[in-house]
Every structure is written in C-alpha cells, then in structure tokens.
Amino acid sequence: MSFKHFINDPEKLVNDALEALTYANPTLQYLHAEKAIVTTAHDSSTNVSIISGGGAGHEPAHAAYVGRNMLSAAVSGSIFASPSVSQIYNTIDHVGGKPGTLLIVKNYTGDVFNYSLAASKASAAGVPTEFIVVADDVSVGRAKGGKVGRRGLAGTILVHKITSAYAASSRAPSLEAVRKLAQEVADNLVTAAASLDRVHVPGRRKHAADFLEEDELELGMGIHNEPGLRKISPLPDLYILVGDMLKMLLDLTDTDRAYVDFSATEGDGVALMINNLGGTSVLELGAVAAEVYRQLGSSYGIAPVRSYVGTYMTSLNGPGFSITLLRASQQMLDFLDVEVECAGWSPASLPPTNRSKHALSRENRIIAKAPRADGVSSEFKYVELFHKALRNACSKVIAAEPTITEYDTQVGDGDCGTTLRRGAEAVSSYIANTPPTATDPLTDLVRIASVVENTMDGTSGAITAIYVNSLAASLRSISTSCAPPPFDARVWSSAATAALKTLQSVTPARPGDRTLMDALTPFVETLAKTLSVGDAAAAARLGANRTMGMQAKLGRSVYVEASAYDRVPDPGAIGLAELFEGLAQAL
Incomplete structure (x- = not known):
C-alpha cells in the first residue's frame, strides 16, 4: 500500500476532481454545494431522470457516468461516505421533472437511508421519485448478509448503462417501466472481487491494520476497505484464484451464493465485466481477462456476448479486480450498445465471429x-x-x-x-x-x-x-x-x-x-x-x-x-x- 498522495486534503481532493469533469465535457455542470455533477444533455420535461452517487473514492463512479444517454446527475459524498439527504434532494430538484426520477443506489446503509429519504421528500414535493438498490456482491452470502443483504459493487455500472439508455430513448418510457427494467438488471447481476491490499485514504493516519501481509490477498474485499470473505496465504496462482471466484459466481450447488442461474439462458446472453479496483496495471488486468475468458469457456461453457475490461468502479488505488456477470436479455444488450457521451464508459468488445482461426499457438x-x-x-x-x-x-x-x-x-x-x-x-x-x-x-x-x-x-x-x-x-x-x-x-x-x-x-x-x-x-x-x-x-x-x-x-x-x-x-x-x-x- 502507498501512503503517499499528491493531495492530502480529502475535501479539496473530491471537489477538484469533480470540477475537473466539467473542463473535459461542456455539457456538464458542477453544483458545488451539492457536490453534484449534472448534464444539460438530458431533457427532464420528456424523459425520466436517472441519478446515482455515493461516497467518493470509486472514480470513475459515479460522476464520470453523467452525460448523454447516461446518468442525468451524480451526487458525491466525502471519501467512502454517503452524500447527505439535502445534497441528494437538491440535485433531484435540479434535474427532476414531470416524468419522474429514478435513484440507483449501491447497497450500503448510509446510501440506502439517505437516498430513500430524499426520494420520499421529492415525491412529497411533487417530483415522482423511485429508487432501487443494487446488491451484486456474492462474497457476502445469504447467511452472512442477513437483513442487510449483499453489497453493491461494479455491477452497478451495468445498471446505470442499461437503465439510462432506456430512460433517454425516444419511446420516453414511464418511471415505473424504467424502475422495472433497472430492477430486472440488478436481479441478474453477480460480482466477486479480490485484492492484494487495502487502501489508504488521503488525510488519515497510518495504521498497521490498514494493509495485508506481503504474501496475502483478500477474496471478497469490499470497496471501502471492508473485510472480504477470507484471506488467502500464500498468494495463489491466478488460475486458482479466478477458478475460486467463478465458482462463487456460478456454482448452483452453493445455496448460500447461488443468486443467478446462468446454466440455461433460454435466448439470453452473458455480459462480462472485468473491473480494475484502481491499482492494477492495464497489462495485468489483461492477463486476468484472458484467464477469465478461458475458464468461462472450458469449465462452464459460457461465451460472453459482451465483454467490458477496464476501470469502472474503484476503491481509490486498490490493487485488485472484480468479475461481474450479467444474464442479459436482448433488450438489455440493445441498451448496452447505445452510444453515450461520458468520461467513464468504455464500450464493449463484441464476440469474435471465428475464434478458431486464432487458435494456432x-x-x-x-x-x-x-x-x-x-x-x-x-x-x-x-x-x-x-x-x-x-x-x-x-x-x-x-x-x-x-x-x-x-x-x-x-x-x-x-x-x-x-x-x-x-x-x-x-x-x-x-x-x-x-x-x-x-x-x-x-x-x-x-x-x-x-x-x-x-x-x-x-x-x-x-x-x-x-x-x-x-x-x-x-x-x-x-x-x-x-x-x-x-x-x-x-x-x-x-x-x-x-x-x-x-x-x-x-x-x-x-x-x-x-x-x-x-x-x-x-x-x-x-x-x-x-x-x-x-x-x-x-x-x-x-x-x-x-x-x-x-x-x-x-x-x-x-x-x-x-x-x-x-x-x-x-x-x-x-x-x-x-x-x-x-x-x-x-x-
């Protein structure tokens, strides 16, 4: 773990990073008091507005996903801390309109409380507002999750993409239709993460408990330094690690974690996202992707119809990665393919038409x-x-x-x-x-x-x-x-x-x-x-x-x-x- 940062004032760091987004995209505005990024490309008089957000430290999530055919706005808290009710409510007031507003929230207690209360206040003030909670982490099983449930991870970005494209479409669907599709996407997501270390938050004191041993990794680590499913030592071979992670995602015999059945898609396809937690090199992430592709095919007979490999939701500079699988209907795939204008989204690679020609060693x-x-x-x-x-x-x-x-x-x-x-x-x-x-x-x-x-x-x-x-x-x-x-x-x-x-x-x-x-x-x-x-x-x-x-x-x-x-x-x-x-x- 690195304890050195260019900026050690966390509030200045968050504000400057948010403001910087407006320099690269003229359709974006920064609401400083709300720590919110909003887009002028969205017409709230005709289409449902989509808002997300949460604590900072997960960039490009969520502010870098604001733009045409993507989020209407994103509200940021301090690093790893939920934005307040007033921040969220004022942002709804700024971008919400008669068609309504949908809030997409990761399943963390502060986010769920504050976004749900803001939704209630907005609806009471005459702006129809709904919210859904994304909980795609399989490392937190049913028994451990209890009443809190699973955590929200990188799969949230696929909910953003599909839901936002649908809401912005010319058919101008109703708020209920948008909410229903968002929930369907969330219900068909699973994610597992692994990291070689925890991260240091700028401005905080160093503590010995903030890092793992040299020969340890944590399977199932959360995106706020939360403990994972278990620590593994010595460091396993990538083949073993990916195999364990895919088993967590796909093993239907594990009644504690079998959330989505990918064995019989009945016309649906599988979308794959391999996400950099912030500190993994592009080179190493590519090697991870190759191993995931190989094992999905050889062990599970799965050939993803869309593949996303890149940095989508981080934990500051976390040296790890996550694997997300989505059981995607054709409607979901169509909205995944809609072009967007935002800094954070990297388009998918489509499946090769003939992989056999490349099989020669x-x-x-x-x-x-x-x-x-x-x-x-x-x-x-x-x-x-x-x-x-x-x-x-x-x-x-x-x-x-x-x-x-x-x-x-x-x-x-x-x-x-x-x-x-x-x-x-x-x-x-x-x-x-x-x-x-x-x-x-x-x-x-x-x-x-x-x-x-x-x-x-x-x-x-x-x-x-x-x-x-x-x-x-x-x-x-x-x-x-x-x-x-x-x-x-x-x-x-x-x-x-x-x-x-x-x-x-x-x-x-x-x-x-x-x-x-x-x-x-x-x-x-x-x-x-x-x-x-x-x-x-x-x-x-x-x-x-x-x-x-x-x-x-x-x-x-x-x-x-x-x-x-x-x-x-x-x-x-x-x-x-x-x-x-x-x-x-x-x-």
Whole structure:
C-alpha cells in the first residue's frame, strides 16, 4: 500500500476532481454545494431522470457516468461516505421533472437511508421519485448478509448503462417501466472481487491494520476497505484464484451464493465485466481477462456476448479486480450498445465471429511460417552437435534470468532477463520439436531467426534478431561458394564477423558504451583470431564484467543515477556471456 498522495486534503481532493469533469465535457455542470455533477444533455420535461452517487473514492463512479444517454446527475459524498439527504434532494430538484426520477443506489446503509429519504421528500414535493438498490456482491452470502443483504459493487455500472439508455430513448418510457427494467438488471447481476491490499485514504493516519501481509490477498474485499470473505496465504496462482471466484459466481450447488442461474439462458446472453479496483496495471488486468475468458469457456461453457475490461468502479488505488456477470436479455444488450457521451464508459468488445482461426499457438505459427533454406542439403553431420550446443546455451541463459533481471532492475527497466529467457525457451522448444535428421544448421538458423523475431521484444530482442538473421544470411552466402560448406569454426567465424559488421551498420553501440556489444564484439573478434569458442567465450565474459562501473552512453541506462553503474554490470552483456559459455561447454 502507498501512503503517499499528491493531495492530502480529502475535501479539496473530491471537489477538484469533480470540477475537473466539467473542463473535459461542456455539457456538464458542477453544483458545488451539492457536490453534484449534472448534464444539460438530458431533457427532464420528456424523459425520466436517472441519478446515482455515493461516497467518493470509486472514480470513475459515479460522476464520470453523467452525460448523454447516461446518468442525468451524480451526487458525491466525502471519501467512502454517503452524500447527505439535502445534497441528494437538491440535485433531484435540479434535474427532476414531470416524468419522474429514478435513484440507483449501491447497497450500503448510509446510501440506502439517505437516498430513500430524499426520494420520499421529492415525491412529497411533487417530483415522482423511485429508487432501487443494487446488491451484486456474492462474497457476502445469504447467511452472512442477513437483513442487510449483499453489497453493491461494479455491477452497478451495468445498471446505470442499461437503465439510462432506456430512460433517454425516444419511446420516453414511464418511471415505473424504467424502475422495472433497472430492477430486472440488478436481479441478474453477480460480482466477486479480490485484492492484494487495502487502501489508504488521503488525510488519515497510518495504521498497521490498514494493509495485508506481503504474501496475502483478500477474496471478497469490499470497496471501502471492508473485510472480504477470507484471506488467502500464500498468494495463489491466478488460475486458482479466478477458478475460486467463478465458482462463487456460478456454482448452483452453493445455496448460500447461488443468486443467478446462468446454466440455461433460454435466448439470453452473458455480459462480462472485468473491473480494475484502481491499482492494477492495464497489462495485468489483461492477463486476468484472458484467464477469465478461458475458464468461462472450458469449465462452464459460457461465451460472453459482451465483454467490458477496464476501470469502472474503484476503491481509490486498490490493487485488485472484480468479475461481474450479467444474464442479459436482448433488450438489455440493445441498451448496452447505445452510444453515450461520458468520461467513464468504455464500450464493449463484441464476440469474435471465428475464434478458431486464432487458435494456432504462437510457437506453431512461428515454425509453420519459418522458411526452409532452399537448395541446401539436409545431410550434415553437424546438426546434432549444433542442437546440443544451443540447448546448453539456452539453459545457461534461462538459469541466469533472475540475476540478469536483478541487474536490469537497477540500471534499466527490468525486462532484459525475461526477454532473454523468453527467447531461450522458444529456441529450446524449437530444438526439442525438430529432429536432427529433418534439418541442417543453416535451415535451423533461418528458423531460429524467425523464433527470435516473434518471441523477443525490446532493444535486446531487436539486436538479437538482426544479428541472427545476418548470421544466417552470411552462412547462406558461404554455402553458395562451397556446397555443402564445412560447418567448422572457420566458417562460423567468417559468418559471425560478417554479421557483426551488419549489426554495427544499424547501431552506434560499440565496446565501451555499456551494452551487449561489450560481450559480442570480443567474442567475435577472438573467435576470428583463435578459432576457439572457449577462448571467445572467455573474452566475452571479460568484456561483460568490465562494464561494471562503466558509464552508459546508449539506452535507458543513460538516465540512471551514476552510482548504479558501480553496483552491477550491463545486463545484456552478462546474458550474452552466459550464452557463449553455454556454447563453449557443449563444443
């Protein structure tokens, strides 16, 4: 958990954030006294007004959902605190009209009390007002929920979307019709959440109880730091966690939590929302989404017809996510698809028309597309030794990944080790699936170049791909003058020297710049002089070690604090040194 904030005055923080919405959308107005955002795009004389809200800290909910075809207004309290009755009532008075107003409320005691009282006051004053309560959290089962019931979570946003689009439609439905559809959506929602930690509210003191242990997560955590269903330690694999969450959502044999039956939709579809609780990276949220999609299909036979992946309802900067499923009628899906103008809504991705065409694995695509070296004989005695050397070299790189990653974390962006390991694993996989009798060194190299291009990204991936492709091109050139060529040290040295010249033509990096060239160049030059892979590997290791304390002149390392250079050598150079030593050990 981070206890640091740019603004530590919670009231100023909330007011400024609400005001900022009006700068981006000219149809929005900020009612400062009410802490309410309202839209001028809604015609309350003809259509039912939709208002939601609650405590701040859940952004973009709810104020960022105000706009055309979405909420007419949203009222905010302080962080994690319900707005007052007067705030809500005055907002109803501002946007409500003769057709009536519907209040959509998450199931938290303060929200329910204050919104229901405001609704009663508004109705008594001549503005027809109804309210519904959304309670989609399945982690709070029937037994634990008791009279209070389940909490309201991210599924509330789907109620906003469908109900608001319906209320704003040209058919101008009645308040009762709008309320009925909103209730139907709420009744068909289930949500489960998990978080790696609780959150710190700006302006509050730090307490030890405000966070989880390093190896803990909380399953079923609420969006106000409320305890969840249970703590889990050690941290489970994502596959296990998602499996547990989907079981909570879909297991009909769990009588405490079986709220919606998705097993027989009878023409309905399933809409999926994967919500970022605020502090999960977009990258990690994407991986969560992939795991959810896979398990929905493989374990439950569910293929969502609408998928929403993004930040819809947060708990400040909570490092977690929630999964919401909606059993959606065609009417609900139609209103989900209505275009809106508001800052918070991200449209759905529609189901692919033919997923099977994308099912071929990455590795199989690489090998299937890799060209064969036309005209080159496959009857070479060198293939088995070539494969042995590559296997050993890749194993060395894979084993060294934690050390390389540690180095790169200090002087780079931390991805060098994983990039090299990914390439090494892919090459190892290629070798394991390619019998020596079915190929030759040149064909192998051409295919390996393709493997490297498709599995290694970043600067190290690009440089490696350029060099391996150039090495293959050089060997091909040699084969045209000496067919079949003797794949001995002299041939490899000649090809390696030519490939180095090609690489030097596209990068300014040279020995002394603190890059992988500090290992590659001495390897190639020593091999040319001695024709000994062992001597060349020793020269590469020496060059890599000498980068310790060397000032970087290229790459992200240029921006690193100078003292870091004295602590670790260049990660890319160390990775190449490991590779070359692996080759030498096997030859």
